[in-house]
Amino acid sequence: MSVTPESFTSLPSDDRRAVITGLGVVAPNGTGTEAWWEATRAGKSGIGRITHFDASQYPTQLAGEVDGFEATDYIEQRLIVQTDRWTHMALAATQMALEDAKYDPDGKDPYRMSVITASASGGNEFGQKEIQNLWGKGPIFVGAYQSIAWFYAATTGQISIRYGMKGPCGVVVQEGAGGLEALWHSRRNIRRGVDFVVSGATEAPIGPYALTCQLTTDRLSTAREAKSAYRPFDAAANGYVPGEGGAIIIVEEAGHASGRGAPQVYGEILGYGTTSDAYHAKKPTPTGGQLARAMRLALDRAGVSADEVDAVFADAAGVPDLDRAEAEAIRDVFGGRDVPVTAPKTMTGRLYAGSGALDTAAALLAMRDGVLPPTVNLSRPAKGCNLNFVTEAQDASVNTVLVNARGFGGFNSAIVLRRPA
Amino acid sequence: MRRSAVTGVGVVAPGGVNREQFWETITSGRTATRKITFFDPEGFRSQIAAEADFDPKAAGLDDQEVNRMDRYVQFAVGAAIEAVKDAGLDVESVDRERMAVTLGSAVGGTMVLERDYVVVSNHGEKWLVDHEYASPFLFHALVPSTLAAEVALRFGAHGPAVVVSTGCTSGIDGIGYGHQLIQDGEADIVISGASETGISPISMACFDPIKATSRRNDDAAHASRPFDRDRDGFVMGEGAAILVLEELESARERGAHIYCEVAGYANRGNAYHMTGLRPDGAEMGEAILDAMSQGGIEPEDIDYINAHGSGTKQNDRHETAAYKRTLGEQAYKIPISSIKSMIGHSLGGIGAVEMAACALAIDRGVVPPTANWENPDPECDLDYTPNEARRRQVDVALSTGSGFGGFQSAMILARPAELQEMGT
Numbered sequence: 001m002s003v004t005p006e007s008f009t010s011l012p013s014d015d016r017r018a019v020i021t022g023l024g025v026v027a028p029n030g031t032g033t034e035a036w037w038e039a040t041r042a043g044k045s046g047i048g049r050i051t052h053f054d055a056s057q058y059p060t061q062l063a064g065e066v067d068g069f070e071a072t073d074y075i076e077q078r079l080i081v082q083t084d085r086w087t088h089m090a091l092a093a094t095q096m097a098l099e100d101a102k103y104d105p106d107g108k109d110p111y112r113m114s115v116i117t118a119s120a121s122g123g124n125e126f127g128q129k130e131i132q133n134l135w136g137k138g139p140i141f142v143g144a145y146q147s148i149a150w151f152y153a154a155t156t157g158q159i160s161i162r163y164g165m166k167g168p169c170g171v172v173v174q175e176g177a178g179g180l181e182a183l184w185h186s187r188r189n190i191r192r193g194v195d196f197v198v199s200g201a202t203e204a205p206i207g208p209y210a211l212t213c214q215l216t217t218d219r220l221s222t223a224r225e226a227k228s229a230y231r232p233f234d235a236a237a238n239g240y241v242p243g244e245g246g247a248i249i250i251v252e253e254a255g256h257a258s259g260r261g262a263p264q265v266y267g268e269i270l271g272y273g274t275t276s277d278a279y280h281a282k283k284p285t286p287t288g289g290q291l292a293r294a295m296r297l298a299l300d301r302a303g304v305s306a307d308e309v310d311a312v313f314a315d316a317a318g319v320p321d322l323d324r325a326e327a328e329a330i331r332d333v334f335g336g337r338d339v340p341v342t343a344p345k346t347m348t349g350r351l352y353a354g355s356g357a358l359d360t361a362a363a364l365l366a367m368r369d370g371v372l373p374p375t376v377n378l379s380r381p382a383k384g385c386n387l388n389f390v391t392e393a394q395d396a397s398v399n400t401v402l403v404n405a406r407g408f409g410g411f412n413s414a415i416v417l418r419r420p421a
Numbered sequence: 422m423r424r425s426a427v428t429g430v431g432v433v434a435p436g437g438v439n440r441e442q443f444w445e446t447i448t449s450g451r452t453a454t455r456k457i458t459f460f461d462p463e464g465f466r467s468q469i470a471a472e473a474d475f476d477p478k479a480a481g482l483d484d485q486e487v488n489r490m491d492r493y494v495q496f497a498v499g500a501a502i503e504a505v506k507d508a509g510l511d512v513e514s515v516d517r518e519r520m521a522v523t524l525g526s527a528v529g530g531t532m533v534l535e536r537d538y539v540v541v542s543n544h545g546e547k548w549l550v551d552h553e554y555a556s557p558f559l560f561h562a563l564v565p566s567t568l569a570a571e572v573a574l575r576f577g578a579h580g581p582a583v584v585v586s587t588g589c590t591s592g593i594d595g596i597g598y599g600h601q602l603i604q605d606g607e608a609d610i611v612i613s614g615a616s617e618t619g620i621s622p623i624s625m626a627c628f629d630p631i632k633a634t635s636r637r638n639d640d641a642a643h644a645s646r647p648f649d650r651d652r653d654g655f656v657m658g659e660g661a662a663i664l665v666l667e668e669l670e671s672a673r674e675r676g677a678h679i680y681c682e683v684a685g686y687a688n689r690g691n692a693y694h695m696t697g698l699r700p701d702g703a704e705m706g707e708a709i710l711d712a713m714s715q716g717g718i719e720p721e722d723i724d725y726i727n728a729h730g731s732g733t734k735q736n737d738r739h740e741t742a743a744y745k746r747t748l749g750e751q752a753y754k755i756p757i758s759s760i761k762s763m764i765g766h767s768l769g770g771i772g773a774v775e776m777a778a779c780a781l782a783i784d785r786g787v788v789p790p791t792a793n794w795e796n797p798d799p800e801c802d803l804d805y806t807p808n809e810a811r812r813r814q815v816d817v818a819l820s821t822g823s824g825f826g827g828f829q830s831a832m833i834l835a836r837p838a839e840l841q842e843m844g845t
Contacts, residue, residue, distance in 0.1 A: 009714040010687055120564050131538055131623050135545025139465050139626045147627035148695040152586035157826025160690040169690040169828055173566040173584040188601055212552040213563040276573040276582040409570025
């Protein structure tokens with residue numbers, strides 16, 4: 001330890017800004033940030049028939065699975081057996097993100113480094129195995145790692161331990177909106193004195209029992225062909241396809257990043273808004289009022305007018321009512337302006353908490369490269385869903401982006417990101 | 422700086438399924454731990470728990486809520502109804518776009534997840550489970566965000582809604598999250614707290630192999646023994662507590678009863694082990710120092726410490742060390758207690774229940790005791806308020822929590838300085 005850890009008082013300061021300096025991606029259409037981004041720009045989908053288990057008896061048989069992901073490429077065996085696939089993917093993405101940010105946590109003040117991730121469903125596969133041991137064989141067959149592998153905090157805890165990060169740690173749950181909340185909560189902590197946060201989210205919901213749980217929402221597509229399955233905003237929208245993976249995102253205090261000569265600043269987290277529909281326990285809201293309010297809150301906090309936004313990364317539920325509500329919200333916030341709208345998650349499926357993080361990564365790279373990634377499988381917008389959709393990769397000057405994310409239960413979140421000047 | 426006041430308290434706990442019964446239980450030193458009745462615990466290493474005799478209808482839930490909500494959600498809604506009423510809030514007339522919900526839970530909907538799993542797997546026989554047998558609200562159980570969604574729905578709260586799931590510090594962290602939303606101007610009123618109902622086979626089975634839970638199965642009433650030499654692990658509990666947080670000035674303007682304010686909140690990770698604790702208590706100490714510093718609190722100011730005090734060998738030693746390293750000689754003079762001795766350890770819920778105990782201790786001038794304390798442990802040599810409650814003016818109360826994942830949290834509740842001067 002080359003640095004003596006210092007106590008600090010976590011009171012908020014307006015002088016501390018949050019920027020993003022590192023990305024790590026594990027996604028159905030690519031593992032590794034650049035591989036995934038190349039596939040995404042090319043409109044290459046990672047959705048296919050479920051291979052993790054025999055899904056032939058289930059109404060939903062498609063998913064965005066991460067093919068060829070080998071946890072052993074990133075993590076020691078000792079740790080692999082203690083953790084679920086969702087944590088494996090997060091640990092791998094963390095390693096990539098730290099390399100990308102050129103940051104070695106060793107020797108840094110441990111209390112100024114935090115881990116704040118989101119999770120919607122925890123360690124599904126691990127949990128199903130152990131509960132099967134319990135009910136199929138008996139209590140003494142439940143393994144010692146069940147207590148630390150399946151619960152929602154496992155990923156944050158393991159990253160904190162692996163890298164010696166002792167600052168304020170967090171785990172947030174807002175179903176599909178949590179990925180954005182984790183980023184903003186990182187900013188709350190940056191304002192309170194933390195310098196470096198490993199944030200973002202991954203999810204691994206493709207197992208027999210997890211899929212059974214998801215089927216009860218009546219929001220999953222039962223289509224058999226990838227092309228016709230997850231088609232948000234399209235007249236043929238028929239639900240969504242679940243996927244696994246996500247992104248780990250390094251959020252850093254701006255002065256800390258420049259002071260250490262961070263290799264890049266992808267963008268600044270400028271504003272955020274989150275609201276709750278409080279509408280119904282199961283039915284989707286028929287209007288976009290609270291989503292529009294979240295978007296406006298994000299713009300207001302960012303001090304950005306709707307006219308300055310170069311693109312919207314949509315939540316894109318793929319459920320007709322929710323698509324209409326989002327289209328209504330976007331029209332409401334942007335008035336008559338045809339802001340470009342895209343949904344690269346049409347190539348991965350919905351990754352729950354992982355989606356907000358992965359969309360943020362896509363938005364940041366869109367700003368870096370001046371290109372908007374496409375929405376695939378959108379050919380004929382549904383009634384009420386007419387927006388300026390990006391259906392082919394598009395060169396564009398992208399400086400300010402709004403990312404939407406929603407979660408089952410009525411969670412609406414929106415974040416504003418800006419490219420460094 | 423915007424400050425957050427506690428204006429309403431609601432509790433569902435073993436031995437007392439509302440605020441007043443809870444307070445009566447924990448100040449009388451009565452234990453609510455017993456042989457598990459929710460399922461047959463034969464074959465389990467630990468067969469005891471603190472179960473709550475909760476009636477959701479009596480708590481104000483309607484038929485549909487009872488039907489669709491997992492037990493931990495029912496607890497939270499029940500506690501929230503009580504807390505909002507206690508705060509004298511007319512939710513119809515407040516700006517509900519500025520009303521947030523921040524709730525903690527460590528294991529979420531495991532009871533329903535397990536109940537349905539048994540059916541769809543036909544008692545653990547099938548890996549490829551039969552989805553046709555799933556109940557219509559099973560996804561609600563998979564995602565613990567349901568907890569915040571349901572409480573927001575109950576009160577029509579349109580502000581931020583979030584569940585915090587940091588293991589056994591979720592309760593303190595859920596309230597701390599709400600406090601930060603008020604500080605940052607993201608909300609004016611927050612229904613904050615936590616809920617957990619983990620007395621089910623899979624949760625009990627989690628802790629058996631790591632020997633975290635007590636094996637004193639033949640003497641359930643005396644099994645939870647924080648800081649006692651003969652402690653042998655924690656006793657599983659269940660429970661929920663809700664604190665209504667309000668921006669202090671607006672709470673005063675509307676003439677709300679102010680229990681106390683959140684004077685400081687901090688969290689740290691030990692980055693050491695998912696379940697293990699180093700004996701020095703360094704990271705919990707950092708959280709305590711941060712929380713004290715935020716509120717300008719000195720060791721002499723602290724009148725009561727509500728300990729995590731889970732009753733495991735390592736926790737009680739770790740926590741005692743954390744108090745000594747941060748409070749010095751004063752650590753020996755402040756009454757400390759663990760209410761887990763009476764109501765067990767409700768994982769992610771207990772932190773909020775303990776904050777409720779602190780708010781009530783400040784409000785009522787009583788320090789609840791640590792029950793079952795009989796034999797001193799040389800490594801735990803502070804004043805743990807053995808067995809009997811004490812009358813004492815409490816202006817400042819510190820509570821600490823420690824959880825799997827290495828998380829350490831501290832929160833300080835205090836009577837606002839301006840009210841202390843008035844001698845109320």
